[in-house]
Amino acid sequence: MTSHKSPLVPSAFHDMFNAQNIAVIGASENPSKLGFRIVQNLITQKKVVFPVNPHVSTTQVYPSVKDVPEKVDLAVIIVPPSVILEIIDECAIKGIRCVAIITEGFRETGPEGAELQEKLKQKLQQYDIRAIGPNTMGFHDVFTSFSICFLDVSDLQPGKVSISSQTGVLAGAFLKYINLSEHIGVNKVIDLGNMIDLDHADVLEFLLTDEKTQVIALHMEGLGDGPHFSRTLAQVTPHKPVIIVKGGVMPETRRVVESHTGSLVGDSLLFEKILKQAGALQVANFEEFVNLIKGFCFMPPPKGNKVALISGSGGTAVITIDALLKNGLHLAQFSENTLQQLKKFIPEHGKIQNPVDIWPAGVTFGLPQIYAETISILDQDPNVDVIITLLFRIRDFQYDPTPIIEAAKHCLKPIFFATMGHIVFEMRNELERNGFPTYTYGSQIARVLGSMWQYQQFCQKT
Amino acid sequence: MTSHKSPLVPSAFHDMFNAQNIAVIGASENPSKLGFRIVQNLITQKKVVFPVNPHVSTTQVYPSVKDVPEKVDLAVIIVPPSVILEIIDECAIKGIRCVAIITEGFRETGPEGAELQEKLKQKLQQYDIRAIGPNTMGFHDVFTSFSICFLDVSDLQPGKVSISSQTGVLAGAFLKYINLSEHIGVNKVIDLGNMIDLDHADVLEFLLTDEKTQVIALHMEGLGDGPHFSRTLAQVTPHKPVIIVKGGVMPETRRVVESHTGSLVGDSLLFEKILKQAGALQVANFEEFVNLIKGFCFMPPPKGNKVALISGSGGTAVITIDALLKNGLHLAQFSENTLQQLKKFIPEHGKIQNPVDIWPAGVTFGLPQIYAETISILDQDPNVDVIITLLFRIRDFQYDPTPIIEAAKHCLKPIFFATMGHIVFEMRNELERNGFPTYTYGSQIARVLGSMWQYQQFCQKT
Incomplete structure (x- = not known):
């Protein structure tokens, strides 16, 4: 498949992503055609574009890629499969080293297409032309x-x-x-x-x-x-x-x-x-x-698998914990210092433990303040590797999440959120815009953290 | 747990949900207290409400439920756990048969609470009072x-x-x-x-x-x-x-x-x-x-496990099919008639098969028209039990989903949708408002359908 590789040749993708002069073979003047859209997009990206189409004769369009007056770094090919082989010949004559074959109709269509794809492959190898596709939408670089x-x-x-x-x-x-x-x-x-x-x-x-x-x-x-x-x-x-x-x-x-x-x-x-x-x-x-x-x-992967869970709902916390355990994570045992600090605002019957039920204190002292305070305390606990916060906000208990976001910004440990409700949609957006991964359900976080923890263990071993 | 059951007694829940005269024991004049909110909510629901609170003496509030002048169908109890036993005594004297104990602080708090809960249980059984709770938010009926x-x-x-x-x-x-x-x-x-x-x-x-x-x-x-x-x-x-x-x-x-x-x-x-x-x-x-x-x-459960899949993306369809197979469903083999009808608008290289790739025809003839036409054709196929449609709409290919919704409304078979993208958020809302279950990913539909098909098989056997 990739027989013409050499460690001395820089990655073909590197060349493609850095191409300046681009030929679009199969360019079109018809705005409904893909060949038109590709050319237009490239022009807005300030690339040097050479549209190629033998059936269009305007001054801006070249009948063959061979007629392009400058060096071509990359040819984007969107022609019928029946002419693809001769187009590659022309690319070779022009000295093109990289092509992106958008054209469909190859191995994905059956034996005839597979045969054509095999011929195309041999031709590419013969000319030492690196290719992406066929049957591709190409690539893009969002930074550039x-x-x-x-x-x-x-x-x-x-x-x-x-x-x-x-x-x-x-x-x-x-x-x-x-x-x-x-x-x-x-x-x-x-x-x-x-x-x-x-x-x-x-x-x-x-x-x-x-x-x-x-x-x-x-x-x-x-x-x-x-x-x-x-x-x-x-x-x-x-x-x-x-x-x-x-x-x-x-x-x-x-x-x-x-x-x-x-x-x-x-x-x-x-x-x-x-x-x-x-x-x-x-x-x-x-x-x-x-x-x-x-x-x-x-977030970075957690350094260990001990989770601190903050929640305003027992039932949701329980199902999240089941999912955490299934995914190789455990509830952290809080340090004595953490328990002392939480006692300051969590009432006696509020059961100070992990998961932390912030509901009673939140209703009394304000939900965002209690969420924020709890996050800050748990971030200090050496027994905690990662914090999960299940946020609830409903019409009867609206609040501004700013204190929560501020506390999360100061966290040294990875922190994840789950939010529920149409009314919290905006809060989710705000959390994510501030860089905090936010999901709907705690069980989703559990699966994510399971994989991140698996990766962390792999990295520790290698 | 439920030793005092008799088939002659109508369900206690039936009585509770049909209660007209309601006492709120632990009512409050303080708007920040739950006892205040409950009373206010009941008043707006046009129920006959008797607030009970020994510490409040206004003409609208009764010092004890015993003082309520009319029959009480249901007592909603939100008092400290320390007084719960005497409150139940008073309910019994008043002849109340149903109580909802909102109060927290029982078995969920440890051995002491468990002991109190056991005493409460014995008292309820002794008086033959049916109870929901304790530690409950109660119930509601959205219809009434x-x-x-x-x-x-x-x-x-x-x-x-x-x-x-x-x-x-x-x-x-x-x-x-x-x-x-x-x-x-x-x-x-x-x-x-x-x-x-x-x-x-x-x-x-x-x-x-x-x-x-x-x-x-x-x-x-x-x-x-x-x-x-x-x-x-x-x-x-x-x-x-x-x-x-x-x-x-x-x-x-x-x-x-x-x-x-x-x-x-x-x-x-x-x-x-x-x-x-x-x-x-x-x-x-x-x-x-x-x-x-x-x-x-x-949707009703599908009558069989043969799925017709409509998609504009091969890769998404493949992963949906993997999930369908894992969940006990299969791709339907289309009838000759279906293939003939699809041929009218799906181009030769568009591979007429299940899943149906509507992308090439959609780009040519309009995505909503082709989605709609395909749904109608597949609904007629006797080999198809359920239709899944993966919808894509992006800024470059915007469209009005009305034809799709109209076609789905005429479907005799269950039909499910997956939509992707912020831009299709409104489309998802519109589909669901019209009664069509809509998800983000095909794999979610596969899990749902697997369970619905399991239920259908169970019903066929019993």
Whole structure:
């Protein structure tokens, strides 16, 4: 799959993400076509763009990439599959080393497409051209605003996580969702498509050395070059957490995966084992994917597995504790000093213990003040590794969360929040805008913390 | 626990929910006290209220419940635990048959409280007074707006599910959350507290015959009268689905449960087995609790386990299919007629199959039209039992979801939606306001459908 690798050649992704002169082969003058949108997006990004289309003859458009007067760093190809092979020939003549093949209609469509993909692969290897795709939405870099995707990503916020996928949704609805609803900023985004050349291992190599990337999240269908993947993964995980969601874990899903990216599903138990050994964190679905990305982007992993839980509801606390225990965490035993300090405002029958029930004191002295005070006290306790706060705010007991946010800002330990209610929607936004990972349910935090603690233990061993 | 039961006595809950004359023992003139709020709430509900407080002497307040001039159907008791026994004596003298003991400070506080609770229990049995609590927030009926809770529940929407819990949050933040954010209307709500008398089995007996309740959801910590519970549960489940979340499934959580409601945790494997045999549906946490309640409130269970999946993203579809398979569901094999009809608008390379990828046709002919057309075609297919639609809407591809909602309204089969993105938040609201259960991720629907299908199979067998 990736036979023409050399340690002396800098990562192809590095070249692609730093391309200045870009040819769009299959550019269009029709605003409803993707070839039009891509060109427009590139122009707004202040890139040097050379639109190529043999059927359009205006002064701005070149009939062939061979006619482009300057050096081309990257060709974005969106032409029918029937002409792809000759387009690659022209790219080779022009001396282009990197291509992004947006075009669909290859291995994902059946035997005929698979045959064409094989021919394309041989041609790319013969010319030593590095390629992303085919059947990809491309990539974008939120920090530099560079995007070869047809979507407008100018409203995405930059963040710590780089995401690579084998599906286009990650370039679209998913990214907008995590950015706007989950407040997770993103760094680089890559859709690998059918992985004719560049695959998950190449992504990992690139992101390991990318200083702006602190968390790596991969959506996988096929493995690509398996041994290369496991080797690279083991090199990356001691430095950056790698979160992986894999489609096609059930053998019956094979047909659907094949018609999506043409990937081989592989043995999912073996896959799980490889990931675990290499210290990567596999999640079951996009829900857990997003929750765990948020955890790592917002907080460092806890140094130990002793949790302090603050809650205003016994029943919710109990179910959160069940989930914490299931995920390898435990309730901290508070120090004598902590108990003494909590006694100052928690009434006798308020049962001073872990979980801390702030409800009686909160109703008397004000919920935000008591939440804040409790957070500050627990942060000082040497027996506590991480704090979880279950916040409740309803119409009858409204309050301004500022004291809670201020107390959390001074915390030296990782702190997580769960909030409930439409009325607390704004509070959740405010907590996350201030850098605190906030979920709806304590059980979600328990799963996230379980993985972060697993990662912490892995790092301590390596 | 519930030794004074007789089949000839109508359910105590029936009497409580139909009480007209209510005494509030421990009423207060101080607006910050719960005893004040409860009285005020009852007055706005047009109930006949008799506030009782020996320390307040105004014409509207009675020094003892014995002084109330009319018959009292229900006494709501919110006095210090130290005087609870004499208050019950006075209730007995007054001939009161039903009490709701809001007061805290019993078994949940330790041995001393447990002793007091035992004395209280004996007294209640001696007088044949039925009681809810102690340590309860009471109950409310959203249809009749009758509430003995100190919270203002006037903004709750009526719905199909009645919820009983052993925790007060269900009366507060949780209810507001599911009502406003998840669009789940609620019917009756009961907080059982420490279950000195009325317990989960009594709730089930009451809700079985309550015509307005179509779905029953229980939050449990202790079992109450175990054999009575299993017997009653088995009687209820063939008529109404019963969804159960239990706190304290891990033995280590025992201490916390004891200090919350003083319940015995019990063997969680045995509990699981009892529920399964009786056809109840146990979920692991509040997240799954809410998701499953929504499924049953919005849709009937599917008649079979063959799913038609509509999606605009291959990768998301694949992970949804993995989750469906894990939960006992399968992809339907479309009929020849369905394939012929889909061919009319899905282009050749669009791979007509299940899952249906509407993206290429949607971009050409309009996303809502293609989603709607596809829903209508799949609803006609005899091989399809249930339809799942994964909706995507982003800034670049905005649309009005009305055609989708109209098509879903004409569906004869259960239909579920997942929507992604801040921009689709309004669409999700609109779908749910129109009666369609909508989630964020397909994997959530898979878990919900797995339980609904399990229930359907149970009903077919009984």
